[in-house]
Amino acid sequence: EIVLTQSPATLSLSPGERVTLSCRASQSVSYFAWYQQKPGQAPRLLIYDASNRATGIPARFSGSGSGTDFTLTISSLEPEDSAVYYCQQRTKWLWTFGQGTKVEIK
Amino acid sequence: QVQLVESGGGVVQPGRSLRLSCAASAFTFIGYSMHWVRQAPGKGLEWVAIISYDEVTTYYADSVKGRFTISRDNSRNTLYLQMNSLRAEDTALYYCARDWSSGGYFDYWGQGTLVTVSS
Numbered sequence: 001e002i003v004l005t006q007s008p009a010t011l012s013l014s015p016g017e018r019v020t021l022s023c024r025a026s027q028s029v030s031y032f033a034w035y036q037q038k039p040g041q042a043p044r045l046l047i048y049d050a051s052n053r054a055t056g057i058p059a060r061f062s063g064s065g066s067g068t069d070f071t072l073t074i075s076s077l078e079p080e081d082s083a084v085y086y087c088q089q090r091t092k093w094l095w096t097f098g099q100g101t102k103v104e105i106k
Numbered sequence: 107q108v109q110l111v112e113s114g115g116g117v118v119q120p121g122r123s124l125r126l127s128c129a130a131s132a133f134t135f136i137g138y139s140m141h142w143v144r145q146a147p148g149k150g151l152e153w154v155a156i157i158s159y160d161e162v163t164t165y166y167a168d169s170v171k172g173r174f175t176i177s178r179d180n181s182r183n184t185l186y187l188q189m190n191s192l193r194a195e196d197t198a199l200y201y202c203a204r205d206w207s208s209g210g211y212f213d214y215w216g217q218g219t220l221v222t223v224s225s
Contacts, residue, residue, distance in 0.1 A: 001168075030209075031208075031209035031210060031211070032209075033209070033211050033212075035151075035212070037151075041217075042201055042215035042216065042217055042218060043151065043201075043212070043215055044215075045206075045211055045212060045213050048207060048209060048211045049207075049209055054213065086150065086151055088151075088211075088212075090209060090210040090211075093156070093165040094153075094165070094167075095141075095153035095156075095210065096153065097150055097151040097152065097153070098150070099150045100150045100151075
């Protein structure tokens with residue numbers, strides 16, 4: 001099973017700041033995505049295929065990386081971006097998620 | 107607008123069974139594979155199972171293999187999860203999610219149904 005390790009566990013930043021979240025896979029992955037989950041809500045697909053924004057996702061969200069190292073960047077943090085962010089991979093018929101990074105707004 | 111509505115959760119004793127349902131609307135249900143994903147209270151996301159659009163193929167996480175069965179009724183636009191031999195560690199909010207793209211991403215999610223396994 002491919003293990004995804006996200007860092008940091010928690011981030012506390014001010015509005016307007018640049019945010020960089022990391023996700024490292026235990027082995028190379030083919031299909032990779034990022035999700036956002038706000039309290040009391042279902043997760044929402046943000047980025048798929050490592051770098052493509054899903055429908056309706058603001059341009060301040062971007063993804064990069066390949067193989068085992070991936071990054072989610074929020075170019076300018078907005079108050080509504082307070083959430084937990086999960087990375088996710090699919091290999092053959094097995095899907096796994098990272099443990100999540102909580103982004104807090106100062 | 108795509109809608110997924112889960113039901114069937116509740117409190118159940120260890121070792122007992124429960125069946126969850128997920129009613130889909132506003133999209134061609136038979137055209138998509140479907141997943142169950144769960145989230146223990148205060149914890150992260152865990153993929154549970156997938157069923158192909160034509161019901162032919164199913165896969166499970168090791169943690170539920172042999173105890174849970176995913177199925178669907180395309181005539182009723184409904185996804186199911188039969189959960190047997192439930193354990194305390196199965197306590198979670200269970201989401202159904204639509205499979206999208208060759209990458210198998212979860213593009214639409216329901217709001218979840220809570221399963222609590224407790225004596």
